[in-house]
Amino acid sequence: MDTTAAMVAHMAPDKDTSAEQLAALIDSHLGDLREEEPNWTIKSSKVAGRGVFATRDIAAGELIFRERALVTGPTARKGQLSSCVCCHQMLPQSGFLCRHRCTLPVCADCSDAEIHRAECEHFRRWQPKDADEELEQVNPLSLRILTAVRVFHLSKEQRHLVDAMQANAQRGYRQEIIKAAQCFRNFPTTDREFMDQLFRIVGVLNTNAFEAPCRSGGHEVLLRGLFPLTAIMNHECTPNASHYFDNGTLAVVRAARDIPKGGEITTTYTKILWGNLTRGIFLKMTKNFNCDCVRCNDNTENGTYLSALFCREQGCRGLVIPVQTRTLQPDWKCLSCDNVFPHSKMARYQDFALNTINNRINTSSVRDMIHFINELCPRFCPPSNYVLIEAKLNVIWRMTRFDPEQYTPEEVAHKDRYREEILAILHKLGAGECTLKKLITEEIQ
Numbered sequence: 001m002d003t004t005a006a007m008v009a010h011m012a013p014d015k016d017t018s019a020e021q022l023a024a025l026i027d028s029h030l031g032d033l034r035e036e037e038p039n040w041t042i043k044s045s046k047v048a049g050r051g052v053f054a055t056r057d058i059a060a061g062e063l064i065f066r067e068r069a070l071v072t073g074p075t076a077r078k079g080q081l082s083s084c085v086c087c088h089q090m091l092p093q094s095g096f097l098c099r100h101r102c103t104l105p106v107c108a109d110c111s112d113a114e115i116h117r118a119e120c121e122h123f124r125r126w127q128p129k130d131a132d133e134e135l136e137q138v139n140p141l142s143l144r145i146l147t148a149v150r151v152f153h154l155s156k157e158q159r160h161l162v163d164a165m166q167a168n169a170q171r172g173y174r175q176e177i178i179k180a181a182q183c184f185r186n187f188p189t190t191d192r193e194f195m196d197q198l199f200r201i202v203g204v205l206n207t208n209a210f211e212a213p214c215r216s217g218g219h220e221v222l223l224r225g226l227f228p229l230t231a232i233m234n235h236e237c238t239p240n241a242s243h244y245f246d247n248g249t250l251a252v253v254r255a256a257r258d259i260p261k262g263g264e265i266t267t268t269y270t271k272i273l274w275g276n277l278t279r280g281i282f283l284k285m286t287k288n289f290n291c292d293c294v295r296c297n298d299n300t301e302n303g304t305y306l307s308a309l310f311c312r313e314q315g316c317r318g319l320v321i322p323v324q325t326r327t328l329q330p331d332w333k334c335l336s337c338d339n340v341f342p343h344s345k346m347a348r349y350q351d352f353a354l355n356t357i358n359n360r361i362n363t364s365s366v367r368d369m370i371h372f373i374n375e376l377c378p379r380f381c382p383p384s385n386y387v388l389i390e391a392k393l394n395v396i397w398r399m400t401r402f403d404p405e406q407y408t409p410e411e412v413a414h415k416d417r418y419r420e421e422i423l424a425i426l427h428k429l430g431a432g433e434c435t436l437k438k439l440i441t442e443e444i445q
């Protein structure tokens with residue numbers, strides 16, 4: 001790992017694992033969920049590395065596969081620190097750290113349970129610095145490394161499957177390990193073999209893991225889960241398959257559109273309604289690639305204008321959209337007055353809209369949010385912009401999940417209108433039976 005080339009070589013999937021071996025490892029991992037004659041197979045892909053392909057015609061809506069998580073762990077993100085890392089129950093306000101002083105947030109029952117024993121010993125061996133402090137708080141940096149620690153405790157065959165998965169070599173992953181190591185007195189930083197393995201596992205997790213919602217005792221927590229078959233599917237911005245998670249530990253993959261025999265089965269790594277640039281930046285930063293799909297090469301975004309902003313020229317309220325595709329810093333052009341604006345100016349404007357709307361989402365009641373969306377947003381944000389669409393989604397989500405009976409008929413009518421608008425956008429994108437459609441029509445929870 002002394003040079004970038006060495007680092008990249010080290011992060012490549014295990015070359016000793018042939019396609020047949022990978023298929024056998026996946027079959028064994030699927031266990032009783034493997035179909036007798038699966039409608040998918042793993043092959044090398046023109047898009048990237050390996051991919052999942054249809055072995056026969058698959059109709060929209062058809063089940064492709066179901067898969068249990070190989071390993072799960074906490075996301076360790078802000079707002080996600082107060083659940084037990086084993087049973088995911090909400091923890092009490094005090095006395096929430098493991099009683100054996102491994103410093104992980106674990107409920108009283110799980111502290112003594114078999115499921116927690118190995119990782120508890122592992123953490124205590126490394127001597128967490130927080131264990132000396134009287135202060136009772138969760139350390140997100142050491143918590144984040146827990147999923148990788150759990151990989152070390154998988155069976156030999158499961159480890160082999162992890163070794164066969166792709167790991168991108170991004171500098172940020174190294175930082176994640178360095179920061180975690182600083183939380184312990186006895187982290188084995190000089191054990192080269194261990195550090196190499198850890199670096200690769202962290203790479204595999206960052207390249208492949210999903211954030212899967214899990215409900216436990218009336219609250220929802222996001223888990224970080226490794227679902228190897230789901231992860232082998234390559235990305236497309238409007239994919240032909242949809243995936244969702246059942247209680248954080250079961251991935252369900254269905255065809256969103258008809259998929260012909262031999263066709264590559266794709267999924268999305270981003271939110272489907274994000275604009276071209278937002279998706280592009282997210283994919284580059286988190287998955288280290290530039291997407292070149294049909295949607296990314298169309299600056300009208302299938303006529304949805306999800307990225308569009310208002311023209312900055314006085315007196316003109318035309319729509320401004322990015323001109324060039326294949327760059328994350330395009331010029332922007334007004335469709336009405338033809339004026340061209342530099343990306344830096346439009347990026348500031350997009351950030352302003354994003355922050356203004358997100359601040360409202362985080363602080364406003366549903367009632368105020370509806371007023372804000374209908375009356376104030378149109379002054380600074382075109383109705384097609386994805387940030388405004390996200391705000392409408394937030395209203396739908398809150399109104400259908402929490403006390404649906406409390407809203408007036410007018411508020412319900414606004415929600416229904418937002419839902420129709422979003423379904424129309426999904427239709428324009430050709431998203432078919434995608435997960436978002438199922439969520440807003442309440443086909444899945």
Ligand SMILES: C[S@@+](CC[C@H](N)C(=O)[O-])C[C@H]1O[C@@H](n2cnc3c(N)ncnc32)[C@H](O)[C@@H]1O
Nearest residue numbers: 048049050166207208231232233234235287289
């Ligand atoms: C979870 S893996 C997908 C499986 C991977 N193809 C393999 O062989 O294991 C994610 C990585 O696959 C590659 N990838 C997936 N979709 C892609 C796409 N549409 N264009 C380019 N690279 C893609 C990127 O390197 C990304 O970081």
